[in-house]
Amino acid sequence: MGNYSNGSLWRRWDLHVHTPETNKNDQYEGKTPEEKWDKFYAEINKYVGDGGNPVRNIAVIGVTDYLSVENYYKVKKDNRLPASIKMVLPNVELRITPVSKKEPINIHCIFSPDLNPDYLNENFFNKLTFEYQEVPYSATRNGLISLGKAYKGNDTLDDDEAYIEGVNQFVVSIDKLKKVFKDNPALKEQTVIVVSNSSNDGVSGLHAHKNYFEGPNCQLDATRQQIYQFSDLIFSANESDRKYFLGESKDSREEVIHKCGSLMGCIHGSDAHKLSDLFEPKDSKYCWIKANPTFEGLKQILYEPESRIKISSVQPEEKSDYQIISSIAVDNGNFQKEAIQLNENLTCIIGGKSTGKSLLLHNIANAIDETQVKEKEATTGSLKENQPDRRKLTGVQVYWKDDSLNDGGGMHKIVYIPQAYLNRISDNGEEISEIDQIIKSVLLQDHQFKDSYDIMSIALNQKSQEIDHLIMQANVSFEKMKELREEQKSIGTKDGLNKRINELNNKKSNEVKESAITDVMLKKYENALHKSTEYAAQIKQLKDEINSISKTDSLFDIKLLINDFSGDLLQRVSDIAERIKINADKEWNIERDKIKEELDNQFKEVSSKNANEQDVIKEIRPKIEKNEAMKVITNELQRETGKLEQFNKLEKQWNDEQARFDTIVNQLIDGFLSYKEIHDKHASDINNSDTINTNGLKFNVKTVLRKDSLIDKIEEFSNKRSLKNHQDIINPDLFSEECLTADNVEKFIKAYFEGKIKIIKNKKPMDILREVLIDWFITTYRVKMDNDFINVMSPGKKALALLKILIDLDENTCPILIDQPEDDLDNRSIFNELIPFLRKKKVQRQIIVVTHNANVVLGGDAEEIIVANQDGQNAKNKEYRFEYKSGAIEDMEKDREAKDILSKKTIQEHICEILEGGKEAFELRRKKYHM
Secondary structure (H helix, E strand, C coil): CCCCCCCCCEEEEEEEEECCCCCCCCCCCCCCHHHHHHHHHHHHHHHHCCCCCCCCCEEEEEEEEECCCHHHHHHHHHCCCCCCCCEEEEEEEEEEEEECCCCEEEEEEEECCCCCHHHHHHHHHCCCEEEECCEEEECCHHHHHHHHHHHHCCCCCCHHHHHHHHHHHCCEEHHHHHHHHHCCHHHHHCEEEEEECCCCCCHHHHCCHHHHHHCCCCCCHHHHHHHHHHCCEEECCCHHHHHHHCCCCCCCHHHHHHHHCECCCEECCCCECCHHHCCCCHHHCEEEEECCCCHHHHHHHHHCCCCCEEEECCCCCCCCHHHCEEEEEECCCCECCCCEECCCCEEEEEECCCCCHHHHHHHHHHHHCHHHHHHHHHHHCCCCCCCCCCCCCCCEEEEECCCCEECCCCCCCCEEECCCHHHHCCCCCCCCCHHHHHHHHHHCCCHHHHHHHHHHHHHHHHHHHHHHHHHHHHHHHHHHHHHHHHHHHHHCCHHHHHHHHHHHHHHHHHHHHHCCCCHHHHHHHHHHHHHHHHHHHHHHHHHHHHHHHHHCCCCCCCCCCHHHCCHHHHHHHHHHHHHHHHHHHHHHHHHHHHHHHHHHHHHHHHHHHHHHHHHHHHHHHHHHHCCHHHHHHHHHHHHHHHHHHHHHHHHHHHHHHHHHHCCCCCCCCCCCCHHHHHHHHHHHHHHCCCCCCECCEEEEEEEEECHHHHHHHHHHHECHHHHHCCCCCCCCCCCCHHHCCHHHHHHHHHHHHHCCCCECCCCCHHHHHHHHCCCCEEEEEEEEECCEEHHHCCHHHHHHHHHHHHHHCCCCCCCEEEECHHHHCCHHHHHHHHHHHHHHHCCCCCEEEECCEHHHHHHCCCCEEEEEEECCCCCCCCCCCEEEEEECCCCCCCCCCCCCCCCCCCHHHHHHHHCECHHHHHHHHHHCCEC
């Protein structure tokens, strides 16, 4: 058995391959059987190559023949297939009555490779019978030879000819086939039955497919339903078939289960009878199965037909390598030395209490983003401030699929949700809480919100410059740099992007060689795309510049330091300044019109160039899009190139912002009271918007004055006796937002300059004004679900709301690490909310979950399970204190003679033993889509 420690992966399976010497329609080339087989093996090795191309890397083959497994056992004995083909299965094709449109219905019995020929001959072929002239004949070779001779009426007929004739004439009834398996349940457990659904030799040939599902019944409907209910899968690449048998068409899931016995997956094969058809079904409709290449892996698609089977010309659900954690290795005496592989979809870490499951997740997260881990675990109370992290392991290295490494920091981004975090996050009222930060970060992905937020930020920034340029601008600039870095992280890494672009270019080059698209045509198309992107950016910049310059009526504001001039001189200087400003504005208006005209001309020129490039794109794009693989590669390449351009743009913005941060200057101006107006405008924009509310969540924005903090700052700089004597100016005990009137603020400022309120030693009036005349307002973000605001929700409801905010509404595709989310939820929420969330999000993002709930593992159809164990008296490890076993649900590998607890049991046995309701969850999974 192979090592599949990273769980279920998407692989190509072709379960319908005929070989040379197949009993019907052998079209393989060669003058002798030996030559045919040589060419057969050579063609397979040529097609698969070194197994590096996932589209051509066939993992499992079903060697198919009519009423025979002889060619299957020959392939096994020859042992000439590439090593990358992990499993070969015997697929017995036979025909059953009633007759379809042209011939009997084809049905396939795919057997476990563990069954030997003698067992199959005795328990399957010998039990299948066909009566001719009231004489029963079995499906064994001897039985078929006898049938062929009887049919031809020639006892001297050559055995080989008689055998082929017997195969042609042997048609078994559905009742007899069902009886074989009913009498031998053990054989049925080792068999997957697949029925063809084509109109010629499939079940749908009994009756028009559409009429059967949507129209009146016919006299063979019951027979047809009986065949479906007997079968496990459908051989069909038809999208309408796939939707129907999954309950996604006109019939509901319940109706399909009633008619067919269960929801069923549709698989597809090449049905190759000649070299050119090997692994190449029509229209490149390849069959992808997400499972270990084992018979138990095949059986998993019966339980999860919707999510584990895809018919596609390209690999399904492919994620960017720079967004996938591939493994973790720990060079530590207490930890196993072997790296732990991680699946790119859903990985569940399970184990008993104190077995190292949360320890593993903690250290994966810590190696990638230690700051996030400290902040969130401080919220949960598991990590105290200024205390060492006792769970932090030395020698931890986290590897990503793009070959990059985290060993204590880096550019990779994750979302980490530690145990109990969802219910420990608090709302601090006057201060910006962690909930505010979470909601804001998600809402920033909405364009309308981001526009409003950006407008608010710019306005606040301008006002802060007017009041205290140095302090406020330095703060805003620093925050801007952090935001740019986070935005860069959300895009990816520069090396990862470049590597992915190179991979895509290589794929595209290979595709071009095999397609009708010429290099010249492709380069012309790519050049047009690149230029059009550049022109689009220039057009946007020109539009912004034209708009900005049109609104700019003056370049000058008159600013006078009134303390430096007496009353008469101040008036004189003011008059001179006003006269200069009027003349400057006149000259500016003339120059502004010239600049605007130049920008308008540039806009027209760039727009014309862009239109020319768009014409080239429109001409070539249809040719490229006809090739589905090229279309996918081209679209992804365009996206990844755009990401790289945006990454470089953000890098430049970050460098520019850092330079700006170093050059900030001081200044004090009017405008303190306008802070609230700016915040209120943003709040009004969001509260009156319908587009931002989604997924059952309604967002609300509120402006809050931090009055306690404002009073604390005033008292910090003021002489307390002096402050008490001037309560007509500011009364700390009675202060409220209503006190912030124009008159009161004026009195307050003059009181400090005039010395009415004494200031503590070594401080000046400007010092306290720089501390007090800042933005004391904050924008708080609240969320409502089912008419409850998050601060009054029950713990379970709050956890669900935060999950939706943190992840479900997040457009980022970085990995998600969650520690025991079920602790914050009730059972109904786990079934109805958490599990559907995991199933949906794992397609888009890698998820690693620590859990003790079997339904999370099985209901979420985890691709990988990691079993954790700490060495103990009743649970021994091989060598180290902490050891782990990983694999898929279908992984049946175990060593009963082993002394360590992990090796002696299968993954399924560990699930049943460790997790709450493990056996019941397995049974529920088996019955989920069945009657």
